[in-house]
Amino acid sequence: MKYYITTAIDYTNGSPHIGHAYEKVLADIITRYRRLRGDEAFFLTGVDQHGQKVQQTAEAEGVHPATYVRRTTKKFVKAWEALQVEYDDFAETTAEAHKKCVQEILQKLFDEGKIYKKAYKGHYSIRQEQFLTDKERNEDGEFGEEWGEVVELEEENYYFRLSDYVDWLREFVSNSEDFVIPAFRKADVLNAVERAVDTDLCISRPKERLQWGIEFPFDTNFVTYVWFDALINYISFAGYNKPEGSELPDFKDLWPAQIHIIGKDILVPSHSIYWPCMLKAMGFADEEMPRLLVHGWWNIKGGKMSKSLGNVVDPVELTERVGVDAVRYYLARDIHTGRDSDFDPDRLVMLFNTELANNLGNLCNRGLNMTKRYLGGECKESSYDDDLSKELREASSKTIAVYKEAMDRFCISEALEHTIKFITLANVYAEKQKPWELAKDEANLEQVTAVLNHMVEVVAIAAVLLRPVIPHASERIIAQLQADHLNSISLEDLAWGLIPVGHTVAKPKPVFPRITLEEPEPSA
Ligand code: MSP
Numbered sequence: 319m320k321y322y323i324t325t326a327i328d329y330t331n332g333s334p335h336i337g338h339a340y341e342k343v344l345a346d347i348i349t350r351y352r353r354l355r356g357d358e359a360f361f362l363t364g365v366d367q368h369g370q371k372v373q374q375t376a377e378a379e380g381v382h383p384a385t386y387v388r389r390t391t392k393k394f395v396k397a398w399e400a401l402q403v404e405y406d407d408f409a410e411t412t413a414e415a416h417k418k419c420v421q422e423i424l425q426k427l428f429d430e431g432k433i434y435k436k437a438y439k440g441h442y443s444i445r446q447e448q449f450l451t452d453k454e455r456n457e458d459g460e461f462g463e464e465w466g467e468v469v470e471l472e473e474e475n476y477y478f479r480l481s482d483y484v485d486w487l488r489e490f491v492s493n494s495e496d497f498v499i500p501a502f503r504k505a506d507v508l509n510a511v512e513r514a515v516d517t518d519l520c521i522s523r524p525k526e527r528l529q530w531g532i533e534f535p536f537d538t539n540f541v542t543y544v545w546f547d548a549l550i551n552y553i554s555f556a557g558y559n560k561p562e563g564s565e566l567p568d569f570k571d572l573w574p575a576q577i578h579i580i581g582k583d584i585l586v587p588s589h590s591i592y593w594p595c596m597l598k599a600m601g602f603a604d605e606e607m608p609r610l611l612v613h614g615w616w617n618i619k620g621g622k623m624s625k626s627l628g629n630v631v632d633p634v635e636l637t638e639r640v641g642v643d644a645v646r647y648y649l650a651r652d653i654h655t656g657r658d659s660d661f662d663p664d665r666l667v668m669l670f671n672t673e674l675a676n677n678l679g680n681l682c683n684r685g686l687n688m689t690k691r692y693l694g695g696e697c698k699e700s701s702y703d704d705d706l707s708k709e710l711r712e713a714s715s716k717t718i719a720v721y722k723e724a725m726d727r728f729c730i731s732e733a734l735e736h737t738i739k740f741i742t743l744a745n746v747y748a749e750k751q752k753p754w755e756l757a758k759d760e761a762n763l764e765q766v767t768a769v770l771n772h773m774v775e776v777v778a779i780a781a782v783l784l785r786p787v788i789p790h791a792s793e794r795i796i797a798q799l800q801a802d803h804l805n806s807i808s809l810e811d812l813a814w815g816l817i818p819v820g821h822t823v824a825k826p827k828p829v830f831p832r833i834t835l836e837e838p839e840p841s842a
Contacts, residue, residue: 321352321359322572324552326580327366327409330390331375334397336661337581337616337623339633340649344613344730345579346403347650350786351725356808360572362555363398364409365391369544370447370523373530383530387412400637401646402790407567409551411532415566419554420547421535423600424521428536432479432599433521435537439472447544449520453513476522476540483595484514490594490604497594499577499611499728500656503585510586519592521546549593552578552608575608585612611728614658623661631661640833643788644670650730650787663835671832673738674791678780679830681745682795685773686826692757692766697774699819700767707772710747713740714779714814721783722809730787737783744776774799774823778816782807791829798824 325345328338342363349361367387376386391410398405409416427433441450445466456462488511491497491504498504522540523531531541556573557566580589594607615622618629637645648666651673653659689695717740724732751769756762781795782804796804800823804816817823 320567320571321349321357322556322575322577323349323352323359323361324575324578325363326578326584327364327411327548327551328394329369329371330365330367330387330394331369331371332390332625333393334633335623336631336633336636336649338394339397339401339645340616340653341579341581341613342398342403342405343401343646343649344655346401346405347646347730347786348577348579348728349404350789354782354786354809355722356810360407360556360567361405362407362409362552363403363405364407364551364555365394365411366544366548366551367391367410367412368531368542368547370444370528370530373528376530384412397634400634400642402642407555409555411547411551415560415564416551416554417532418561419559420532420542420550422559423550423596424542425535427478427599428476430599432482433476434479435474435476437472437474438520440470441468442471443468447523451517453517473524473527475520475524476534476537477518478521478546478596478599480514480519480592480595481516483598484511486598487511487514487591487594490607491590494607496609497607498585498590499609503582503612503656506586507590510591514587514591519543519546545588545592546596549588549596552593574602574606577611578608579611579613582612582614585610612656614653614656616653616661617658618661620660636663640666640670640835643674643791643830644833646788647674647734651734652731654731655728667833667835670830673734674788675830675832677738677741677745678777678784678795679828681741681748681773681780682777682798682829683826684748685770685777686798686823688753688757688766689770689774689823690825692753693770695822695824697771697817697819697821697823698767700764700771702764702768704765706747706750707768710744710772710776711814713743714776718779718783718809718812725786733783734787737780741776741780744773748773771817774817775814778804779812779814782809782812782816794829798826798829800824 323345325341328334345361345363349359352359372387373383376383379386424433438449441461443450443465450461450465450468454461461468491507491511498507521543522534523543525539525541528541531544532547534540534542552575555566557569560566578589589610597607617623623630633645644666648669651669652665689697717736720736721733724736753766753769756766777795778799778801781792785792793805796802799817801817
């Protein structure tokens with residue numbers, strides 16, 4: 319069984335911004351971490367290409383929606399490439415196999431009486447593409463801003479009998495320990511369950527209003543509501559009901575998904591109400607329900623990032639400016655998974671320069687340089703030992719243990735903090751031992767050797783621990799250590815003693831050149 323990780327699939331009615339990028343980087347880090355743990359992992363991300371918003375934007379630009387989504391999809395693919403987000407498959411909801419899977423599910427649920435048709439007159443939110451009931455009104459009895467323009471509409475549609483599953487869902491969510499991570503979000507879900515009582519879900523849109531969607535197999539006058547279509551990507555691309563000869567994965571190898579990574583805005587009602595009820599209706603058992611890892615939002619100065627405010631951060635442009643390591647490191651380091659954070663470019667620069675350039679970069683540079691200069695690049699045998707060295711070795715096993723514990727809880731920033739503390743300790747160790755002073759007297763050779771071995775060893779351990787977050791930088795450090803075996807070592811085997819006696823290291827090159835946000839001086 320593989321560890322199956324998915325992200326939300328991004329709407330293709332715009333360009334990727336730093337919020338979308340964060341989620342993909344988070345998923346990529348978790349995937350790489352599972353592989354470091356020795357698990358087989360499968361990472362699915364993609365794009366949500368149907369729906370009214372896409373149809374409207376395409377119309378405004380005077381192109382067919384298919385042309386439009388092809389164009390915007392490329393921007394997402396390009397962004398994830400720039401950010402070294404390496405997924406195993408990329409879900410596009412216009413893919414034939416996905417459409418077929420959605421239609422088969424609709425047909426089956428219809429045949430079983432779980433979908434029915436009825437006429438309905440009511441308030442409709444154009445932005446959210448759904449009918450609203452009084453439960454959606456705020457304290458003043460109004461439909462709040464989040465619903466955008468609300469109009470009165472009467473039409474026939476198909477409904478999914480969501481209300482049949484509400485009692486089951488309440489029970490399931492109440493009893494489950496990890497359906498929603500972090501646990502403090504469970505209360506939001508339980509409140510949303512109560513709002514779903516007696517309400518079925520409208521899952522069709524008449525063709526006169528929306529053409530850009532998956533057609534109903536039993537009524538071609540309708541297309542599928544975008545959420546019903548999009549949620550199914552998690553199983554359609556995992557090989558659910560795949561036809562003979564399909565290249566999709568084997569569903570039983572992936573399902574249940576270990577983790578669906580989503581933002582807090584799409585926890586209710588889509589992922590925690592519609593999705594489990596849809597799965598239940600399809601016949602999935604409680605043990606086959608996925609888990610939801612709900613992350614917070616990146617804001618700008620405490621407020622929302624939005625196109626209209628002109629404060630959207632473009633991840634590709636940022637990466638071109640400061641480099642991919644700095645962007646990935648910042649997105650992992652300056653947010654606590656599940657909570658919101660403020661995107662601050664000055665902190666991005668500061669964290670990269672202090673924690674990577676000055677701290678790890680310096681340790682690597684000094685350790686390797688002195689090994690080259692005093693020991694001809696060889697990590698030699700030494701019988702010297704002292705309390706400071708012992709303390710550093712002990713810190714290594716503690717660091718690996720707490721790192722693992724934090725990463726298992728998806729607390730990436732915490733894991734990084736432990737790693738950085740360990741590197742700082744090694745720099746303090748170097749300052750106290752002063753191998754550059756010791757080396758002036760040949761009688762200290764044993765001690766110099768031991769101290770440099772310790773410094774090099776910490777660099778090696780740190781490079782492995784940082785691999786999920788900054789994979790290419792980790793490879794560059796490992797290349798300087800000339801210790802290729804570390805590129806594939808698993809966390810289980812990670813312990814003091816990675817660099818054997820007699821091993822030769824290369825001359826160091828700066829792995830983390832310091833960055834600045836200033837524009838380069840125009841050339842004269
Ligand atoms: N298409 C739906 C998801 C369907 S999943 C079956 C959607 N798309 S989205 O493009 O609006 O958002 C994609 C993801 O990006 C969501 O998980 C959302 O929470 C996340 N983010 C959007 N803005 C964000 C921030 N400012 N910060 C962090 N993540 C944010 O919803």
